Amino acid sequence: MLITPGSLLATINTPDDLRKLDKSRLPQLADELRQFIIDDVSVYGGHFGASLGVVELTVALHYVFNTPDDQLVWDVGHQAYGHKILTGRRDRFHTNRFYKGISGFPKRKESQYDSFGVGHSSTSISAALGMAVASQLQGKPQRNHIAVIGDGAMTAGEAFEGMNHAGATDSNLLIVLNDNCMSIDPNVGALREYLTDITTSQTYNKVKDEVWNLLGKMSKFGKSAQEIVSKVESGIKSSLLDQSNLFESLNLRYFGPIDGHDIDHLVSVLDDLKNIPGPKLLHVLTVKGKGYAPAEKDQTKWHAPGLFDKVTGVIQKKIYDTPQPPKYQDVFGNTLVELAEQNPRIVGVTPAMPSGSSMNIMMKAMPKRAFDVGIAEQHAVTFSAGMATQGEVVFCNIYSTFMQRAYDQVIHDVCIQELPVVFCLDRAGFAGADGPTHHGAYDLAFMRCIPNMIVASPMNEQELRNMMYTAQSDEIQQGKRAFTIRYPRGEGVMSNWRTPLEKQVVGKGRMVSDGEDVAILTIGHIGNYAVEAASMLAKEGIRPAHFDMRYVKPLDEELLHQIFSRFDRVLTVEDGCIMGGFGSAVLEFMSNHGYMARVKRLGIPDAVIEHGEQRELHHECGFDPKGIADAVRELLFTGRSVAV
Numbered sequence: 001m002l003i004t005p006g007s008l009l010a011t012i013n014t015p016d017d018l019r020k021l022d023k024s025r026l027p028q029l030a031d032e033l034r035q036f037i038i039d040d041v042s043v044y045g046g047h048f049g050a051s052l053g054v055v056e057l058t059v060a061l062h063y064v065f066n067t068p069d070d071q072l073v074w075d076v077g078h079q080a081y082g083h084k085i086l087t088g089r090r091d092r093f094h095t096n097r098f099y100k101g102i103s104g105f106p107k108r109k110e111s112q113y114d115s116f117g118v119g120h121s122s123t124s125i126s127a128a129l130g131m132a133v134a135s136q137l138q139g140k141p142q143r144n145h146i147a148v149i150g151d152g153a154m155t156a157g158e159a160f161e162g163m164n165h166a167g168a169t170d171s172n173l174l175i176v177l178n179d180n181c182m183s184i185d186p187n188v189g190a191l192r193e194y195l196t197d198i199t200t201s202q203t204y205n206k207v208k209d210e211v212w213n214l215l216g217k218m219s220k221f222g223k224s225a226q227e228i229v230s231k232v233e234s235g236i237k238s239s240l241l242d243q244s245n246l247f248e249s250l251n252l253r254y255f256g257p258i259d260g261h262d263i264d265h266l267v268s269v270l271d272d273l274k275n276i277p278g279p280k281l282l283h284v285l286t287v288k289g290k291g292y293a294p295a296e297k298d299q300t301k302w303h304a305p306g307l308f309d310k311v312t313g314v315i316q317k318k319i320y321d322t323p324q325p326p327k328y329q330d331v332f333g334n335t336l337v338e339l340a341e342q343n344p345r346i347v348g349v350t351p352a353m354p355s356g357s358s359m360n361i362m363m364k365a366m367p368k369r370a371f372d373v374g375i376a377e378q379h380a381v382t383f384s385a386g387m388a389t390q391g392e393v394v395f396c397n398i399y400s401t402f403m404q405r406a407y408d409q410v411i412h413d414v415c416i417q418e419l420p421v422v423f424c425l426d427r428a429g430f431a432g433a434d435g436p437t438h439h440g441a442y443d444l445a446f447m448r449c450i451p452n453m454i455v456a457s458p459m460n461e462q463e464l465r466n467m468m469y470t471a472q473s474d475e476i477q478q479g480k481r482a483f484t485i486r487y488p489r490g491e492g493v494m495s496n497w498r499t500p501l502e503k504q505v506v507g508k509g510r511m512v513s514d515g516e517d518v519a520i521l522t523i524g525h526i527g528n529y530a531v532e533a534a535s536m537l538a539k540e541g542i543r544p545a546h547f548d549m550r551y552v553k554p555l556d557e558e559l560l561h562q563i564f565s566r567f568d569r570v571l572t573v574e575d576g577c578i579m580g581g582f583g584s585a586v587l588e589f590m591s592n593h594g595y596m597a598r599v600k601r602l603g604i605p606d607a608v609i610e611h612g613e614q615r616e617l618h619h620e621c622g623f624d625p626k627g628i629a630d631a632v633r634e635l636l637f638t639g640r641s642v643a644v
Contacts, residue, residue, distance in 0.1 A: 001043060001094075002091075002094060003036060003039045003040045003043065003093075003094065005032065005036050005090060006028075006031075006032030006035065006036065007032075008021075008025065008028050008029050008032055009029060009032040009033055009036060009085075009090070012029065012086055012090075013088055013090070014086075014087065014088055015062040015063075015067050015086060015087060015113070018059070018062050018063055018086060019062075019063055019066075021063075023063075023264070023267060026059055026060070026063065026263050026264070026267065027263055027264075029059055030055050030056050030059050030263055033055050033058070033059065033082050033085060033086070034052060034055045034082075034290075034291045034292075036085060036090075036093075037051055037052060037055070037081050037082065037085070038052070038291075038292055038310055039310065040093055040094060040096075041081075042307065042308050042309070042310040043094075043307065044094050044096065044097075044098075044307075045097070045304075045306050045307050045433075046081070046096055046097050046104060046304065046433075047078045047079075047081070047104065047303065047304045048289070048292075048295060048302050048303065048304060048305055049288040049289035049295045049299050049302045049303050050078040050079035050150075050288060050303065051078070051079050051080065051081035051082055052288070052289050052290050052291055052292055052295060053079065053178070053180055053260075053286040053287055053288040053289060053290050054079045054082065054148070054178060054260070054286060055082050055290070055291070056260060056261050056262070056263040056266055057148070057176070057178065057260050057266060057284060057286065058082035058083050058086065059082070059086070059263060060263055060266040060267045060270055061146060061148070061176075061270065062083075062086055062087075063267055064267055064270040064271050064274060065144050065146060065270070065274065066144075067087075067113055068112045068113045068115065069143065070143060070144040070145070070146065071115040071116075071128060071131045071132075071143070071144070071145045071146070072113070072115060072146050072148070073115055073116045073118070073124040073127050073128045073131075073145075073146065073147045073148070074106050074118060074124065074148050075118060075121060075122065075123065075124035075125075075147065075148060075149040075150060075153045076105075076118055076119065076120070076121045076122075076150070076153055077104070077105035077106045077118040077119060078105075078303070079148070079150070079178070080105065080106050081093075081096070083106070083113070084096070084102065084106075084111075087111055087113035087114075088111065088113070089102055089110075089111065097433035097434075097435075097611055098433070098611075098612070099611070099612030099613060099616045099617075100610075100612070101611075103435055103610075103611060104433060104434060104435065104611065105117070105118055105119045105434075105435065105437060106118050115127075115131065116128075116131075117437070118437070119434070119435070119436075119437020119438060120401070120402065120405065120437060121150075121152070121153040121156055121375050122149070122153045122154070122155075122156035122157075122158045122159040122375060123158060124147035124148065124149045124153075124162075125147045125149060125158075125159055125162030125163055125166065125173075125175055126158060126161065126162035126165075127147070128145045128146065128147035128173055128175075129145070129147075129162055129165060129166045129169070129171060129173055129279075131145045132145040132169075132171035132172050132173045133169065133171055135172070136171060136172075141172060141277075142172070143172065144172055144174065144274060145171070145172060145173050145174070146173075146174045146175075146176060147162075147173070147174070147175050147176065148176045148178055149175065149176070149177060149178065150177075150178045150179075150180065151177060151178070151179045151180065151181065151191070152352065152374070152375055153375055154177065154191060155191055155352070155374035155375050155376060156374070156375040156376055157376060157378060157379070163175070163247070163250050163252060163281075164250060166250075166252065166279040167250040167251030167252050167279055168251065169279060170277070170278050170279075171278070171279055172277055172278070173278075173279045173280070174273055174280055174281075174282060175252065175279075175280070175281040175282070176281075176282050176284055177256075177281055177282065177283045177284060178260065178284055178286055179257065179283060179284060179285050179286065180285075180286045180287060180288045180299075191374075247281045251279070252279050252280060252281045253276070253278065253279070253280035253281065254280075254281050254283065255269070255273065255280065255281065255282045255283065256281075256282050256283030256284060256285075257283040257284065257285050258282070258283070258284055258285065259284075259285055260284035260285050260286035261286065261287070261290060266284070269282065270282075288303075289302050292310075292313075293313070294313035300355055301315075322495070323495040323496075324491065324495060325461065325491045325492040325493050325494055325495050325497065326461065326491065326492065326497055327358075327489075327490060327491055327492075328426070328461070328464060328487040328488060328489075328490070328491070328492055328525075329356070329357055329358040329426055329489075330358050330361075331461045331464050331465065331492065331497055332357070332358055332397065332424055332426070332464065332468070332487070333357070333358025333359060333360070333361035333362065334358075334361055335464070335465045335468050335469075336348055336359075336361070336362050336395055336468065337361055337362050337365050337366070338501075339468060339469065339472055339501075340362060340365075340366055340369060343393060343472055345391060345392055345393045346369070346392075346393045346394075346395065346472060347369045347370065347371070347387060347392050347393070347394055347395070348362045348363075348369065348370040348371065348394075348395050348396075348397065349370075349371050349373060349380050349383060349384050349387075349394060349395070349396045349397070350370075350371070350372055350373070350380070350396075350397045350398070351372075351373050351374065351375055351376050351377045351379070351380040351398060351402065352372060352373070352374050352375040352376075353397070353398075353399065353402075353426075354370075354372050356399070356426070357397040357398075357399070357424075357426050359372070359397050371383070377398055377402050377403065377405040377406040378405060378406045378408070378409050380396055380398060380406065381396060381398075381406040381409035381410055381413060381414060381421070382409045382413045384396040384414075384421045385409070385413040385414045385417065385419050385421060388414075388419040388420060388421050389417075389419065393420075393422070393472045393477055394421050394422060395422045395424055395468070395471075395472075396421055396422065396423050396424070397423075397424040397425075397426060398423065398424075398425060398426070399425070399426050399427045399438070399440065400425040400426065400427050400428040400429075400440025400441075400442075400443045400486060401427065401431065401437065401438050401439060401440050403423070403425055403443060404442065404446075407446060410423070410447075410450065410453075410482070411450055414482050415450050415451055415452040415453055415481075415482055416451075416452075418452050418480035418481070419480075419482065420476060420477045420478075420479065420480060420481060420482060420483065421482050421483075422468070422471040422472065422482070422483045422484075422485070423447075423482060423483070423484045423485070424468070424485050424486075424487075425440065425443050425484060425485070425486040425487070426487065426489070427440050427488065427489040428440040428443055428457070428486035428487055428488055428524070428575070428576070429441070429488045429489075429524075429525075429526070429575030429576065429604075429614070430488075430489075430575065430604075430609070430614045430617045430618065431489055432489060432490075432611070432612070432613055432614045432617070433611050433612065433613070434611065435610055435611030436608045436609060436610060436611070439604075439609060440486070440488075440576075441576055441577045441604045441609075442576065442577050443484070443486050443576065444457070444486070444523070444552055444574060444576040444577070444580075444581040444582055445576065445577050445579065445580035445581045445584070446580075447484045447486075447552075447553070448552050448553040448580075448581075448585060449580070450482075452480060452481045452482060453481060453482050453483075453484060453553060454471075454476075454481050454482065454483045454484065454506055454507075454551070454553060454554070455484045455486075455551065455552040455553040456483070456484065456485050456486075456506075456550060456551045456552070457485070457486045457487065457523050457524030457525070457550070457552070458485070458487055458524065458525070458550070459512075459522070459524060459525060459527040459528065459548045459550070460492055460493050460494050460497075460525070460528070461492040461493070461494045461497035461499075462494060462497065462499045463504075463550065464485065464487055464492075465497075465499060465501055466501060466502050466503070466504050467485045467504060467550075468485065469501040469502065469503060469504075470483075470503050470504045470506065471483040471485065473503055475503075476506070486524065487524065487525060488524070488525050488575065488614070489614070490614065492525070493525075493528050504550070506551065506554065507551045507553075507554035507555065507556055508550065508551070508556050508559075509547055509548060509549040509550050509551065509556040509559045510547070510548050510550065511545065511546070511547050511548075511559075512527065512530075512531065512546040512547065512548050513531075513534060513545065513546045514545050515534070515543035515544045515545035515546070516543055516544075516545070517542075517543075517544065517567070517569060517636060518542075518544040518545070518567065518569045518570070518571060518632050518635050518636060519544065519545045519546075519547060519563050519566070519567040519569070519570045519571070520533075520534070520544050520545065520546045520547070520571045520572075520573065520628065520632070521547050521549055521563070521570060521571065521572045521573070521582075521586060522546070522547070522548055522549065522572075522573045522574070523548075523549050523550070523552055523573075523574050523576075523582045524574070524575060525575070526573055526574060526575040526618075526623065527546070527548045527573070529573070529618070529623065529624060529625045529628055530546050530573055530625075530628055531546065532625035532628075533625045533626075533628035533629040533632065534546055536625060536626075536629045537629050537632055537633075542632065542633070542636065544571075544632050545563075545566075545567070547559065547563065549582070552581075552582050552585055553585070555585055555586070555589060557589065560586070560589050561593070564590060564593070564595040564597055567597065568596070568597045568598060569597065569598050569635040569636065570586070570590075570597050570598070570599045570600075571599075571600050571601075571602065571628070571631050571632060571635060572586050572599065572600070572601045572602065572603075573602045573603070573623050573628060574601075574602070574603040574604075574623075575603065575604065575618070575623070576603055576604060577603060577604045577606070578601050578602075578603035578604060578605055578606070579606055581603055582603070583599070583601030583602075583603060584601075586599065586601075587599060587601075598635060600631055600634065600635055602621075602622055602623040602627065602628065602631055603621070603623060604621055605621060609621065
């Protein structure tokens with residue numbers, strides 16, 4: 001089912017077509033673009049509220065600026081659906097986020113209009129500033145560079161680092177602050193309060209409008225008029241706001257706030273700003289989910305709702321006849337509360353993902369003991385380390401892909417100082433439709449090489465609960481080692497998951513099933529694929545032994561000695577990068593102890609794996625049940641020479 005665009009939108013294949021329109025037709029185009037997004041996402045799924053909130057802004061930016069020569073950078077990219085539709089991808093938009101389809105985020109390989117690939121937040125200002133400085137070096141100072149960043153993404157340190165640098169340059173950079181008080185969950189912190197103060201100052205906003213009118217009338221008289229307006233506007237800001245303007249103090253000309261849904265005014269303002277040189281910031285007020293009432297009412301729920309009936313607003317959910325396994329994140333959230341009720345020293349920390357990680361369960365039950373620190377992974381880790389120095393038992397929950405941003409803090413602030421912070425890495429392995437910017441491919445490799453670190457991964461919900469219980473125990477908390485537990489996005493395998501809590505022996509694996517000729521060693525949830533593969537092979541009379549190793553660091557060396565003493569063919573399976581990961585650890589053990597076996601490793605190859613459903617990507621990389629079974633057959637029916 002292809003979505004039919006409105007009559008005006010159907011004529012827009014590139015921004016050049018858009019710029020041929022009379023300004024009076026832009027509201028109609030915005031309405032049709034918004035309806036096209038609603039129609040498409042309701043049928044095919046994807047991110048939703050963020051793109052609806054910037055429809056008018058998207059149209060205005062492409063109308064005023066000469067993209068792609070003028071460089072437009074979208075922060076994160078959740079909000080770039082309208083941008084994709086206007087830049088030649090309307091007829092392919094139904095493939096958005098599907099396997100082999102277009103990406104859900106801006107991507108340089110996909111379009112010349114995607115000037116910078118994104119997915120992680122808060123990179124836009126630094127990237128656009130780099131482009132602006134490069135343009136100056138290349139003798140193109142007139143070229144425009146625009147970074148569109150949300151108020152949520154503005155809470156991350158990199159955004160401030162970029163603004164700090166931009167203010168010390170004369171680069172032609174425009175930062176558009178898309179202020180809707182949301183990231184995925186409601187924004188938190190002092191910056192939110194500051195922006196609220198600006199947007200609710202009635203006196204400032206009244207006089208500000210008069211300044212804008214003055215700027216519009218005088219801009220045609222050239223630079224002297226701009227200098228006059230600059231002085232007048234700065235004086236108004238200083239006298240009418242309770243505190244000095246944060247952005248002006250960083251030497252960024254501040255304009256706004258303005259209504260981000262008034263497309264006529266947006267175009268006029270952007271037209272003026274296009275001719276003002278130097279670094280500047282436009283504060284735009286928008287509503288996430290604008291134009292679709294249910295999305296405006298519950299913005300977190302409608303960030304990425306899945307398929308829904310656009311008329312009734314009912315989100316489609318599968319109905320099952322039997323109880324289904326819960327999501328791993330929900331097992332984490334409920335188990336954390338269960339543990340915190342028993343241990344008053346337990347606290348929770350997450351960087352802006354309370355609903356995505358299910359930390360919101362503890363935030364609701366124990367609001368003073370759970371902390372959303374904003375989009376600030378580095379701060380989240382060091383903040384956790386600080387609490388750990390005072391004897392708090394800290395569960396710091398960060399998506400695997402975002403933990404990459406805090407790697408230095410894990411090493412420097414946690415492990416070197418021998419602090420027992422518990423890191424729970426959600427979305428480990430393939431993230432699915434979000435693609436390579438969100439895959440949690442590297443955590444096994446980059447965590448296991450750090451001293452004073454335990455690295456574990458559960459095969460099911462019971463093991464997750466027991467690992468969490470073990471991590472908060474006095475034995476571990478007094479042992480001066482951090483504890484990483486990584487688990488995937490999505491559901492587990494146990495419908496009856498509320499099992500009694502049992503302490504594990506750290507570094508101890510288990511035999512899932514005995515067999516002969518071949519040993520399959522797995523880590524984490526992907527071990528359930530090995531169970532499926534063994535069932536397939538049993539029909540052929542092949543019985544591999546299967547071992548759930550549970551811990552990558554420390555490895556169960558006693559169990560590995562038993563395995564290599566019995567088997568000369570070993571298969572390792574992990575849903576992480578094959579270079580430096582679990583399989584590499586097994587090879588290191590084999591080499592260190594002089595064993596000679598044929599070892600085959602399955603995992604994520606040394607390549608960027610694109611988006612798709614998790615099972616599709618597992619198949620592509622050869623470690624779905626069929627791939628595991630094929631690898632066992634290969635080990636059995638080819639030579640016995642040593643291979644790595």
